[in-house]
Amino acid sequence: MCTLAIHEKPSLLFGREIYQPMESAWPTIASSGDGPQFMVDFACKLDRKPKHVFSRTLDHVSWQNSFLLKVPVSEEVPQLTAEGMNLVVNDGPGLGATLAQLGLVDEYHFLVQPIVAGCPKIIGGVRERLNLKLSGTKSYGSGVVVLRYTPVR
Template sequence: MGRVILQMNVTLDGCCDHRQMIADEEVHRYTADLMDRCDGGLFGREIYQLMEQFWPAIASSGDGPPFIVDFAHKLNRQPKYVFSRTLDHVSWQNSFLLKGPVSEEVPKLTAEGKNLLVNGGPGLGSTLAQLGLVDEYHLLVNPIVAGRGPRLLGGIHERLKLKLTETKTFSSGVVLLRYAPVR
C-alpha cells in the first residue's frame, strides 16, 4: 500500500503563498530527496498550472543555478497526477488528468503501491487531510510573517490530531516539522 505525503511551505502566520517562502538550495534539495522517495506527485489545477508555467522552461533552457535546473528536470520526469474539474487535458511531460473524486482516485493510486507527494497547494492539501488520506505531513516553517495570503490547511473543518515524528533546522532558519496522523 502506498502513502501520501503532504509537504507545505508555510510562514509563521500560516501563509502558504509560494512567493513568501525561502527557496534556497538546501530547501530544494530536501524536496528533491523527498521526490526521489515517491512515485509521483498530486496536484490541484491551480498549483499545476502555476508550476507548468515555470519549471518546464527552466528544464528546457538550463537557465538558473544548477540546483534549480536539476529540480526542474526532476519535476519533468516525475509523474504528475492532476485533479481538475475544468481542464480537458494536461500537456506537461508525464502528467495525467484525474477527473474522478479525490476520495476515489487517491486510494486507487495508493492501492497500486504508489507513494505520492503533494508539494504545495492548500486546496488539495486540505481536501486530502479532511478525507484522512494524508500519511505524513512535512511542514517547512519559514521565519517570515507574510501578513496575507492563502492559509495552510484552511479548508479543514474538523480537528486533526497529529504526532511529531521529526524536526530539522535548515541554515536559512526554515524548520521542518514532520507529523503523522494519530489514528
C-alpha cells in the same frame, strides 16, 4: 539541460490551481537550463516525476509525465496507493484540504521559512480539527526547518 538520474517515486499530486503556474514555469527552466544550477536541477527533477492532476475544469495537461484525473479524489488516491505509489501532495487549500478531510494523509510536512510574512492558513478549507503528532524534524543551513507530523487516528 537535464542530466540528473532521478528515482521515479514519489509521484506528485496536484490540484489545478497549483499545477497550472508550475506547468507554465518549471518545464521552461528544465529545457533551457537558464537560471541558477539549483533551480535547473530542481526543474529537471520535477520534469521526470509522475504528476497526477485532479481537476474538474482542465481538458488536458501538457507537462511531461502529467496525468489528468477526473475521477473523485476519494476513489483515485486509494487506488494509486494500492498500486504502491508513494504520493506527495503539492497543494494546500484545495486538494490538500480534501485529502485531510477524507483522512487520506499519512504524514504532513510543514516547512518553516526564516521569513515573517503574516499568518496564512496552512491548509485552508479544513473544517475539523486535525490531531497530529510530531514524528520528526530536520534543520537546514538556510534556516528552513521541516516539521513532520502524523495524524492521530
